[in-house]
Amino acid sequence: MPDVNSTSINLTGIYVTDNGFAAYKALTPIRAVTVEEAPEDLDEVLNGIAEVHISFASPADGRGFSTARCLRDRGYQGRVIAVGGLVCDQYRHARQSGFDGVLISQEQAAKMPERHWLEQANRVAVNYRAQIYA
Amino acid sequence: MYHYQDFDRDFVKDRVSEFRTITQRRIDGVLSEDEYKPFRLQNGLYLQLHAYMLQVAIPYGTLSSRQMHKLADIAERWDKGYGHFTTRQNIQFNWMKLADVGDVLEALSEVDMHAIQTSGNCIRNVTADHFAGCAPDEIEDPRMVAELLRQWSTAHPEFAFLPRKFKIAVSGAPNDRAVIAFHDIGIQIVQNRDGETGYRILIGGGLGRTPLIGQELSAFVPKADLLCYLEAVMHIYNRYGRRDNKYKARIKILVQENGLAQTKAQIDAYFAQIKKTHRPLSETLLRKIKDDFALPNLSKASAFDLEAQMALSPAFARWAGQSVHAHRDENHVSITISLKKQGATPGDASTAQMRVMAELAKAYAYDELRVSHEQNIILPHVPKEHLLAIYQALQEADLAAANIGLVSDIIACPGLDYCSLATARSITIAQQIATHFEGLKTEYDIGPMKIKISGCINACGHHHVGHIGILGLDRAGVENYQITIGGDGTQDAAIGERTGPGFSYEQIIGAIDRIIAHYLAKRTGKDESFLAYYKRVGITPFKEVLYHA
Numbered sequence: 001m002p003d004v005n006s007t008s009i010n011l012t013g014i015y016v017t018d019n020g021f022a023a024y025k026a027l028t029p030i031r032a033v034t035v036e037e038a039p040e041d042l043d044e045v046l047n048g049i050a051e052v053h054i055s056f057a058s059p060a061d062g063r064g065f066s067t068a069r070c071l072r073d074r075g076y077q078g079r080v081i082a083v084g085g086l087v088c089d090q091y092r093h094a095r096q097s098g099f100d101g102v103l104i105s106q107e108q109a110a111k112m113p114e115r116h117w118l119e120q121a122n123r124v125a126v127n128y129r130a131q132i133y134a
Numbered sequence: 135m136y137h138y139q140d141f142d143r144d145f146v147k148d149r150v151s152e153f154r155t156i157t158q159r160r161i162d163g164v165l166s167e168d169e170y171k172p173f174r175l176q177n178g179l180y181l182q183l184h185a186y187m188l189q190v191a192i193p194y195g196t197l198s199s200r201q202m203h204k205l206a207d208i209a210e211r212w213d214k215g216y217g218h219f220t221t222r223q224n225i226q227f228n229w230m231k232l233a234d235v236g237d238v239l240e241a242l243s244e245v246d247m248h249a250i251q252t253s254g255n256c257i258r259n260v261t262a263d264h265f266a267g268c269a270p271d272e273i274e275d276p277r278m279v280a281e282l283l284r285q286w287s288t289a290h291p292e293f294a295f296l297p298r299k300f301k302i303a304v305s306g307a308p309n310d311r312a313v314i315a316f317h318d319i320g321i322q323i324v325q326n327r328d329g330e331t332g333y334r335i336l337i338g339g340g341l342g343r344t345p346l347i348g349q350e351l352s353a354f355v356p357k358a359d360l361l362c363y364l365e366a367v368m369h370i371y372n373r374y375g376r377r378d379n380k381y382k383a384r385i386k387i388l389v390q391e392n393g394l395a396q397t398k399a400q401i402d403a404y405f406a407q408i409k410k411t412h413r414p415l416s417e418t419l420l421r422k423i424k425d426d427f428a429l430p431n432l433s434k435a436s437a438f439d440l441e442a443q444m445a446l447s448p449a450f451a452r453w454a455g456q457s458v459h460a461h462r463d464e465n466h467v468s469i470t471i472s473l474k475k476q477g478a479t480p481g482d483a484s485t486a487q488m489r490v491m492a493e494l495a496k497a498y499a500y501d502e503l504r505v506s507h508e509q510n511i512i513l514p515h516v517p518k519e520h521l522l523a524i525y526q527a528l529q530e531a532d533l534a535a536a537n538i539g540l541v542s543d544i545i546a547c548p549g550l551d552y553c554s555l556a557t558a559r560s561i562t563i564a565q566q567i568a569t570h571f572e573g574l575k576t577e578y579d580i581g582p583m584k585i586k587i588s589g590c591i592n593a594c595g596h597h598h599v600g601h602i603g604i605l606g607l608d609r610a611g612v613e614n615y616q617i618t619i620g621g622d623g624t625q626d627a628a629i630g631e632r633t634g635p636g637f638s639y640e641q642i643i644g645a646i647d648r649i650i651a652h653y654l655a656k657r658t659g660k661d662e663s664f665l666a667y668y669k670r671v672g673i674t675p676f677k678e679v680l681y682h683a
Binding site: 035040059060061062063065066067069070073074089090092093094095096097119123126127128130131132133134 | 139141144145148155156173255282285288289290291292294295296361369372373377403404407408411413414416417419
């Protein structure tokens with residue numbers, strides 16, 4: 001598998017999208033982007049990358065939202081997945097910041113069942129941007 | 135004032151139901167306090183020393199009488215019959231029961247209010263000049279941009295988990311009454327040489343344990359670019375702000391450590407990137423905001439001679455002399471209602487007092503009230519002919535203290551009487567200072583004076599910008615009060631200078647008395663204010679009277 005930095009990439013778990021839980025199937029090649037990296041430096045690196053994983057160290061550390069946002073601003077169009085410490089209440093934030101979905105472990109899934117994520121998925125379309133911008 | 139649209143209303147209702155669901159999980163024990171905490175904070179619910187405290191958002195301090203009535207109802211039904219107006223132009227209820235909070239939020243939503251983002255590491259309630267829309271020196275009503283910022287920052291997906299809280303203040307006038315230089319971002323409405331209105335942006339101001347004056351990030355941001363520019367500021371802060379130490383996590387530390395030039399370069403670069411694809415603001419929304427904040431249809435003058443009336447009644451004259459402020463319309467004034475009666479808790483209002491203020495606004499003042507960051511209530515538009523009636527009603531409600539801007543008009547944080555972070559009492563110090571000078575009958579002689587008291591280093595009482603600042607600390611289990619002099623929260627922003635070692639709870643009133651007595655004895659005359667005197671002589675004479683007398 002021609003991913004760039006595979007040691008840091010988790011390839012198992014449950015992939016959460018607006019449709020709920022599904023078994024995760026990777027799109028390759030994958031590149032993990034850390035929140036310490038500047039997306040501005042990654043345009044060439046991400047050329048041809050099908051899927052980007054951005055890891056959240058904890059629910060309180062919101063840097064990954066800005067990383068995703070910046071990648072999208074720079075035109076990255078592959079799949080962007082949040083991994084790590086997000087909780088279900090943050091699903092809305094992830095989707096509205098440019099993520100396609102969230103990859104969680106079986107343990108996370110047991111603690112935060114699908115219906116909690118779906119409840120938040122219903123809030124993805126609700127935001128002030130529709131009212132503020134033309 | 136801004137009238138909610140369906141979207142605003144639906145959004146708040148949804149938050150209430152979400153709050154109920156998740157809080158029920160906490161009450162049932164499914165969620166631990168640790169797991170529940172981030173969620174309750176995003177909804178303005180703090181856990182204080184004795185009880186839960188709910189901080190209700192009052193965007194830029196503007197309220198209708200109906201909303202004020204609802205706050206009174208909440209104080210009566212779910213609290214102990216009073217509320218506390220804060221330096222963020224909000225109100226907090228100090229004695230909430232967790233099981234009641236859902237009902238309180240539901241009650242608030244009935245009048246288009248909520249407690250969203252009054253806590254947590256997010257963009258907090260945007261504050262603005264409490265004389266917005268009526269001040270004669272105003273270029274433009276700052277609440278129009280504050281409302282836009284409210285909408286933009288509410289539930290912003292990228293900026294809900296910042297390194298630390300983020301506070302924005304807006305001033306629409308050259309005279310700064312919104313303390314913009316001590317905010318994470320201060321916005322001043324200005325005109326450029328072509329007469330175009332835009333925004334001067336200050337960054338990195340703040341109080342707390344590292345007080346810093348905001349620096350100019352941009353001299354002029356055009357109106358159309360403001361949200362995009364602030365997105366860039368927040369984005370850079372979210373990426374680079376420190377997360378290793380909560381005491382170094384505010385944007386002021388990022389600016390201090392990296393320098394203004396580097397921070398500005400990062401912001402400018404990101405701004406250039408997102409500006410290319412940033413959508414323009416909705417003309418419909420801008421038009422609505424403009425219409426909503428238009429001046430009320432001001433009544434034409436009937437004859438009222440304020441000066442003559444003041445000559446007839448010395449008590450009225452004394453009150454009017456402090457509480458009545460010039461309005462941009464010559465037949466109108468703005469009134470500050472003091473919540474600082476000598477001996478009372480600064481910023482507290484009882485249920486009955488809230489109802490009186492609401493009724494006065496409805497009967498005489500175009501149905502509008504404001505909360506000032508100085509913890510008083512303002513009737514922004516008052517026809518002069520109603521001044522006497524308002525004064526009499528305020529007297530009956532014990533709200534006619536004639537002390538606005540004077541030594542007893544003190545900002546004080548809740549301190550050790552309520553707050554879990556506090557290291558010392560601040561309310562009782564404020565009460566004692568106020569009654570001390572009332573007893574001496576020197577309040578009017580002393581003249582303009584801003585005393586600000588914080589009960590811990592986090593500086594919620596703004597002590598750094600008090601003409602006299604008092605900081606209550608804990609020294610080996612004993613309260614100890616440090617004094618600063620010369621702070622200034624206006625356009626002449628300055629951080630107070632420390633006099634030296636602190637004073638005990640028993641000594642602090644005497645120390646403040648010596649400072650004031652020295653000023654009264656040595657000033658050139660009544661025209662030289664305390665602050666002007668300090669600027670002329672510096673801190674040394676004050677040290678003399680405090681430590682060597």
